Amino acid sequence: EPEVTQTPSHQVTQMGQEVILRCVPISNHLYFYWYRQILGQKVEFLVSFYNNEISEKSEIFDDQFSVERPDGSNFTLKIRSTKLEDSAMYFCASSYLPGTAEGYTFGSGTRLTVV
Amino acid sequence: GENVEQHPSTLSVQEGDSAVIKCTYSDSASNYFPWYKQELGKRPQLIIDIRSNVGEKKDQRIAVTLNKTAKHFSLHITETQPEDSAVYFCAAGFRWDRDDKIIFGKGTRLHILP
Numbered sequence A: 001e002p003e004v005t006q007t008p009s010h011q012v013t014q015m016g017q018e019v020i021l022r023c024v025p026i027s028n029h030l031y032f033y034w035y036r037q038i039l040g041q042k043v044e045f046l047v048s049f050y051n052n053e054i055s056e057k058s059e060i061f062d063d064q065f066s067v068e069r070p071d072g073s074n075f076t077l078k079i080r081s082t083k084l085e086d087s088a089m090y091f092c093a094s095s096y097l098p099g100t101a102e103g104y105t106f107g108s109g110t111r112l113t114v115v
Numbered sequence B: 001g002e003n004v005e006q007h008p009s010t011l012s013v014q015e016g017d018s019a020v021i022k023c024t025y026s027d028s029a030s031n032y033f034p035w036y037k038q039e040l041g042k043r044p045q046l047i048i049d050i051r052s053n054v055g056e057k058k059d060q061r062i063a064v065t066l067n068k069t070a071k072h073f074s075l076h077i078t079e080t081q082p083e084d085s086a087v088y089f090c091a092a093g094f095r096w097d098r099d100d101k102i103i104f105g106k107g108t109r110l111h112i113l114p
Helices: none
Strands: A004-007 A008-013 A019-024 A033-037 A043-050 A053-057 A064-070 A076-080 A088-095 A110-114 B004-007 B010-012 B020-024 B032-039 B046-049 B056-059 B060-065 B072-077 B084-093 B100-106 B110-113
Touching: A004 A088, A008 A019, A019 A033, A019 A088, A033 B010, A043 A064, A043 A076, A043 B100, A076 A088, A076 B010, B004 B084, B010 B020, B020 B100, B032 B056, B032 B060, B046 B056, B072 B084
Parallel strands: A008 A110, B010 B110
Antiparallel strands: A004 A019, A019 A076, A033 A043, A033 A088, A043 A053, A064 A076, A088 A110, B004 B020, B020 B072, B032 B046, B032 B084, B056 B060, B060 B072, B084 B100, B084 B110
């Protein structure tokens, strides 16, 4: 079964440093997403991406965040200057169906720890 | 925007008994309702979903019901087993235009007691 792959599985960074979280969506998927889950809390939508541009972003996704699809396979989330409160599990997801949440597949996540 | 409320936050049931988790949503335009199971440290895994044109859907021991008028939907797990222990999230989504994000509830931690 095709999977969404995320790397690294765990990243520790110092406050103020930049981090890049990487995702390889399923190859025929066209819609890409990032979600965040602070420990013990619900999964929160960050951003959706289609056709090389952001479709929608939440209020969490401020100027410190950016996404990119640098080549045909990777989808990255960059946090420019990390804060302690950015510590969370970050999930990438992809989908093949337009305009619907059906067919979502989540990656296994990157645990980001900001110290 | 959409808001999804989920209850209870914690649920303990004896092995073999049934478990019921309930959710409400605020936006009547939501028309897709997935349920995810998340084991500790792992990604959410879709276990069942329902569209708004259906009132009930069943898959073996798992069933979901939807009441569009009341804007609530529920997950039912029958004959619970130890491996059902996990956190369960309900969610609401849309099926038009490009508004395709999922809004999650806060989760229910289900404990299956031996």
